[in-house]
Structure formats: structure tokens, C-alpha cells
Amino acid sequence: MLPVTSVAPVRVASSDARDPQLAATSLASQLYHPDLACVLFFCSAEYDLARLGIALEHVFPEIQVTGCTSAGEITPKGYGRGCITAIGFDRRYFSVDCALIGELEQFSLQDAQSLVDNLLATFREASLAPVKGHTFAITLLDGLSSREELVLTTLNAALGSIPHFGGSAGDDERLANTHVYFQGAFHTNAAIVLMVNTSLDFRVFSTHHMLEGDDKLVVTRADSEQRTVYELNAEPAAEAYARAAGVTVAELDRKVFALRPMAVRIGDQYFVRSVQRVNADGSLTFYCAVETGIVLTAMRPGPLLANLREQLALAEEEVGPPLLTIGCDCFLRRLEAEYSGFVQETSDFLVEHRVIGFNTYGEQFDGMHINQTFTGVVIGQPPANHE
DSSP: OOOOEEETTEEEEEEOOSSHHHHHHHHHHHHOOTTEEEEEEEEETTSOHHHHHHHHHHHSTTSEEEEEEESSEEETTEEESSOEEEEEEETTTEEEEEEEEOOGGGOOHHHHHHHHHHHHHHHHHHTSSOSTTSEEEEEEEOTTSSOHHHHHHHHHHHHTTOOEEEEEOOOTTOOSOOOEEETTEEESSOEEEEEEEESSOEEEEEEOOEEEEEEEEEEEEEETTTTEEEEETTEEHHHHHHHHHTSOGGGOSHHHHHHSOEEEEETTEEEEEOEEEEOTTSOEEESSOOOTTOEEEEEEEOOHHHHHHHHHHHHHHHHOSEEEEEEEEEHHHHHHHHHHTOHHHHHHHHHHTTEEEEEESSEEETTEEESSOEEEEEEEOOOTTOO
């Protein structure tokens, strides 16, 4: 069992026990108190998920518990693997409600509006804080569903001015099955919407450290449904990408994907589109939507930790010393830190800034599905005289 870190009005905890019952019991011993309103967790897909789901429901009776599987965890002690980490929200400071989207392909604007209205009704009844300016949403989606864009665009229209971020569930880089958790069970092809209303100050943010390169690659043939590009600049996609990355096709691997992504420019900002795999026919499958006709720019990494430090400094300048930062950190960023030799420094930085979260298969920010970014929310500490 890892030691509990308690920072009122949240508690954070983690456990590296591999037995689901022991892991759940460990979390409960660290998080439970009479005013516990909700538990949000992130766990390795290596757990027996059926048993873990039952165990979590058992140890947190009548408490809302939600979460997802990950491609790595961010715990009170920094980066973790093969473990579970969690946040417990105190009802005196947070009103939290969540909903399951069970059929991603059928999710309509009417469904989204009804879902958002129902969640907001919970906050109006609780009367903890006004909805406007005091509410944010977290989305957790099946990271292999290929439906993130549809769900996020639809949901964002219903959320209006409510800021929103999230991450796509992982499965320890196996790319086989990813899950979200709701009401005692793990689900695939599904999404969770967690709405948080709080009296505390917070700032939702998103950042990446990739810099523009010289090469432009036009998608000349693609299957947008499968997120697969067959041709870039009218030649086999893998060949064109490998040339822009400065490697051979045979050398294309996850290290190249992490260090040499591509991005689409919207306005004056770049949004990363990361490669998931090279296929036998020379096509490339991506983690994000790609369509025929878009222009991709070859990118190169800038200073990852310096960029994150700058972004959190801006957020903390606005909300004060962090009570908690909930972070959705692309697993390719963590791979880059490992390849580049600064993973421990990054892990220590996450501890210093009280980050709890997970490594994702994609990130979400105000209706956008993106890659190789760090998205999250910094929540400020309550005033000293807060009761």
C-alpha cells in the first residue's frame, strides 16, 4: 500500500496491490470519510476488471465511483504502472454527478442536451455554487472506439460555456481493449461524462510542446472512419512520413511516433495527430480523425517539461497554490520522457504540483480530440477562513 496524501477538501490515494479486492480495500482505507461524495479512479488494464468493478462497488457503498483503464497512472508518488490511483471529492466543496453514454454511434444533440440538463439539475438542487463560472466537465472515452470526435463535438454543443477536458482510456499500450467504469461495471464502446460544480477556483487548460517543422504532407487518400491514411502527397503514406521523420519505413516505431508526430493547423494553433501503427500495405492508422484533403505539418519536440512548467505556472497564478491538478497526459509524452532520460524529473514535477491522473490514448479539450498533449484542471486551495 502506498501512503495516503490528504489535502482537504480532496483526498488522493493509490495502491499497487495486484489483487482487485486488496487494491479496492486499500483505496477505501485512504479515501473514505463521512463527507466523501465521489471517487474518480484510473487503473491498469492488467487488473481482473470484473472482480475490480465488484470490489469497488462493495468498498464504496452508496458513493458514486467512476473511472477508466489507462496506459499508465499518475499517482501521489508520480508516474506509476500496473496500479490504481484515485481522487475522493468532499461534498462540502464539490457537487459531482456523472452519466454513461452507452451507444457512442447513436449519440445525438438531443441526447447530449438531455444528459447535460440532468447533470446540471443535480447542482441546482445542491446549491453549492452557481453553475456559471463554477462548473467544469471531464470526459472519459473508450480509447479504441474511433468515435471520440462525434461524441465530443455533440457534447460540446450542449455544454455551451462550461469548460471541458478529458482523456481516452488506455490498456497499457496493448491496443486491444479499453474500458470506462460506471455503476459497478466496466464498459467498452462507451463514455463517461463527469460534471463538477465547486466553490473553489479552477482553471481548465491544454498544452503541447511540439514545434512546427518544414515538411507539409497533404492527405491525398484516407478512410476517415478507420482513421487510416493510404497516401500522403500522392505516395504511400508510410514512405512519405518516414522521409519527413528522417528514417526508413522499416525504422518506423513508437519512438518515431512519439518524437516525430504530425499536426493539423487550425487558425494559429497546431493540433497533433499521432500515428498509432504502420500497416502491411504501407498505410498509417492514427489515434485521431484524419480526412482526405487536410494538410499535415511534420512536427518536432520542444522542451516538454519547460512547457508544462510554464502552463501550470500560468494556471496557479490564476487560482493560487494547487489543491489538486487532474491530468490527462498522452502516453506518447511519457514515452518521450523515457526515451529522452528525463522521466524521473517529470514524475517529480507532477508530484510537486499535486497531479493525479493517467496516460491516455488521446486527449479532449472543449470539443476537440487531440494527441500528445497534457490537458487538465488546476483546482485552487480554499481560502484560509473557509468553513
